[in-house]
Amino acid sequence: MLKKIFKNKWMKAIIYLFFFLVIAFAGFYASIYFGFWGKLPTKKELSELKQSQATQILDNENRLIGKFYVFDRQSVHYNDLPQSLIDALIATEDARFYEHDGVDNKSLLRVFFKTILLSDDSSGGGSTITLQLAKNLFGRNNYGQLGIVVNKIRESIVAKRMEELYSKKEIITMYFNTVPFSDNTYGIESASLKFFNKHTSELSLPEAATLVGSLKANHSYNPRLFPERSQLRRDVVIQQMVRYNYINQTQAANATHSKIKLDYQYYAPNQGVAPYFREVVKKKTEKLLKANKYQKPDGSDYNIYRDGLKVYTTLDLTMQKYAEKAMQKHMANLQQTYEKAYGKNAPWLTQKNILESNLKKLKRYQQLKESGLTEDQIHDSLSLKKEIELFEWKENKVVQASTIDSLQHYLKFLNSGMLALDPKNGAVKAYIGGIDYRYFKYDHVSQSKRQVGSTFKPFVYTAAIENGMDPCTYFPVKEVTYTDMNNWTPKNAGGLNDPDLNYSLKKALSNSVNTIAVKVINEVGIKKVIDMAHQMGIKSEIEEVPSIALGTENLGLLELTKAYTTFVNDSQPSTPFFITKIEDKHGKLIYENKASSEKKEKVFSDYTRQVMLEFMKATIDEGTATRLRNIYHLPNNIAGKTGTTQDNKDGWFVGITPKLVTVTWVGNDDQRIGFSNTRIGQGANSALPIFGEFMQALNKDEKFNAITRAKFEKTNPRIIKDLDCELTKENGFFKKLFGSDKNEKQFKKAKKKKGGIFSFLKRKQEK
Structure with a gap:
């Protein structure tokens, strides 16, 4: 039989091509495995995974005020993850998670035949939670046209190694602690606090499904920017949970009937509660760590953006919110009264020296000056109008304005x-x-x-x-x-x-x-x-x-x-x-x-x-x-x-x-x-x-x-x-006449002497 096959030159060519491809792929795989395309993390390195974590700023009751971070990430333990959150993730991203060793071969075959050969997009993806974790942890490099293949193979090698080192629970935990959510937020705890102002352990089924749903495309399904689209995606996640028997139809109906209700928190440096306070705390934290030479156990310096420190402060978050609300209410009204009182005679409009001196402080002005432009040319450049957002107490407005217009606008506040x-x-x-x-x-x-x-x-x-x-x-x-x-x-x-x-x-x-x-x-x-x-x-x-x-x-x-x-x-x-x-x-x-x-x-x-x-x-x-x-x-x-x-x-x-x-x-x-x-x-x-x-x-x-x-x-x-005395006192007759208590006393003494009064009056007249 084999002789007949090899006598057929076409079959022989196909067989040789097949073996060539297998050997080529094996060689290609080996080149990736042994680091020709870049060093892969070893099992030892994988067992010592360290992810940068945001430093948390906490108030006097340990409530989160803000964070310092490169990536907005906080870690949680497996026990902090609600079962509905875990189920939503597995049902949506990796239904065979508990059955594979990091790479789901059945899913890959399904993707190959249905998606690639039959163009059936409904077949789903072949990426497992462990593969996604590998990508989250180590990112992807640019290898040109072979990039997607090289990166996929690298991730599969890392995923298999991780499955050997970690339990499924540990992989789920690492995944939730590293996966990117919407608004540059990394990790489920940060996402939960940012979007719902609650810890991960407190998430409801609809909230958990919303966050898991955003993982498919964290911008497109951002619940803050696109609430309707996010809700539709959430409902898909819930139906997936029904499909894989994690919840029943009644639970799904209750969850899908509720609208997404965000309690969005701003932790970015420029936004949210107490931003000025947070900036002071950042500087003081850096100074304290440096001045006292505090170091990590390995002898390296602490990094407030990466090392997940907790900075406990004196601030009372509730009191701060009351203070900010009081300031905003009063200043909005005062600004209106202030501008109305000046009318057209406002100094930021009429006094050119004020505008010019502030203009020369601008970084853009100084850059243009250093480039050799004349004053007229600088003014022409700074007079070019563009679309810009301007602060207003009632509501910010987007207008066509120049740098000079913007400066004049902010000078009034x-x-x-x-x-x-x-x-x-x-x-x-x-x-x-x-x-x-x-x-x-x-x-x-x-x-x-x-x-x-x-x-x-x-x-x-x-x-x-x-x-x-x-x-x-x-x-x-x-x-x-x-x-x-x-x-x-x-x-x-x-x-x-x-x-x-x-x-x-x-x-x-x-x-x-x-x-x-x-x-x-x-x-x-x-x-x-x-x-x-x-x-x-x-x-x-x-x-x-x-x-x-x-x-x-x-x-x-x-x-x-x-x-x-x-x-x-x-x-x-x-x-x-x-x-x-x-x-x-x-x-x-x-x-x-x-x-x-x-x-x-x-x-x-x-x-x-x-x-x-x-x-x-x-x-x-x-x-x-x-x-x-x-x-x-x-x-x-x-x-x-x-x-x-x-x-x-x-x-x-x-x-x-x-x-x-x-x-x-x-x-x-x-x-x-x-x-x-x-x-x-x-x-x-x-x-x-x-x-x-x-x-x-x-x-x-x-x-x-x-x-x-x-x-x-x-x-x-x-x-x-x-303090038991009159608050005010009128001058007496003599004080009114003579101008001071001292003169009054001298007059009384003069009365006791013969001719003293006339001598006293004569002296006063001469003075």
Whole structure:
């Protein structure tokens, strides 16, 4: 029989061709197996698989705030995987998973005959879960026209090796921890948290089917971008589960009748909750790891983007969300009022020097300048219009605009900063560096320094009380010209300048009277005030001039908040901190913050602290911040201080409660652009409402009762007695006549002497 076959030259040729192809394929396979097309991972390497994992940033209750990553991946264990998730994957991707050794030969034959020879696309694919895992772990290389064949063979070799090393459960677990989902998300835990805001173990059948369904084409079946298409794909997955008897028709009907309901979470650096805080934490984590020379067990350095660390922070996620919502609500309304008040005379429209100076700071401008273009050519280039998305409070808009148009658009926006600290230990509870991190990267908490206005006055009054000034000391409100300061004449808001009116310190501070603040600083000594501010936590240099009493110095929001913690922390400043501890991916402690428990020396007496609290309580109850009571109806124990700077450039508010110190700031990034009038720009209108909205939200949430219902310490009876005086005092007859208490005393002495009155009057007349 064989002789007859070999006598037929065509059959002989076919047989030789067959053997040639077999030998050629064997040689080709061997070349791949032995690394001619690139080294294959050995069994030893496969047994020590290490996948880069995202570092998680967690709040004070271990809730996920955000991540640092190259690939957005978090690992889970097999026991964390719901059975419905496993069943959905196997039914959809690899029905014979438990029967093959990594390569499903039956499926490959089916694909070859039905898909390739008969062009029947319904036959499915031949790729197994293990083959897909091999591809996920090691990727694919470009081998030209032979690429698909070489890569497939490489994956089959790796898949078989993995099947020898790992159980089916371990392969399923590795697959779910490495497979790419939509929106650049790697691993089921990251996908579950991102799309449904829940851990993998909590996924329902429809949710599990949705995520498994997206694996076929993670962009096309992205449930965020294409919900209808994703739902159709989900239903296919559910029917596959019925086909392979993982669920019954009733369960399938219940699952397919429900619509996909996403609870999408943004963990990308530019999006999501607390982006400014996350950026600070990233820098601090890198600095901590480097400064303390923490290393992995193998001696290599930790990489926050790859090593799956857990960074536990002080932030309260719920409080942060309330703070962001309060800021967004107020700033959207304030921006509208701000623009309306300027109308066509807005400085970003009319003052060319503002636009030009900001234009020259742009990277694109500098690149064009370096390339040798003239100013006119640069302007022409930056005037070219293109489709661009612009930030707006109501809704972003896509328009045709040039770089110059875009710059002018962003110059108009007011920005904001906010920090809330636990005064007892300095733990940062809420942190807002700006209105939207996507468009405004500059952090107004950690990076910015601005004039602080009247929020500096409490430092002046603290120094005065600490240095022996009686709390019931009176000062005249009238303006004084300081000839030794280039005829500088501090003025009061509202034109307050009654020559016969005197205010007590409490009245002067609570109503933020400028003229008296300057008189107090001159009385106590500028140097003593600066020393006090520094002891309270101000690190910036402060110029030794009387105008600092009005807040002309540029200070940072972070250091200002620190200084105010002294009033509710036993006269000691609390150093703000962000990170409580850092663990590696196995839960081993790498770093722990212990500095927050350190006790510092008191920087002023208990007497001074309680007097100052009474002064600042009056600010809320009867001074410049009464709208917290009248408009926001806050019943809380609150002390505070408003602040407004020269030409209404900056608005400030400091809110002090027994267990939370909060500072808010509002202004334009370009310090040449202020508010058009004091009514809009004063701190009580521009910055205070953020605190008001924030506290209202906290008051409604029982979770924060310990903070919102906290009471200030009981005031010492001696202090109550020392403050028991009239808030205002009119000058007496003799003081009106002679100008000062000193002259009045001299007149009374003169009355006792014969002819003394006439001598006294004559001296005064001569003067």
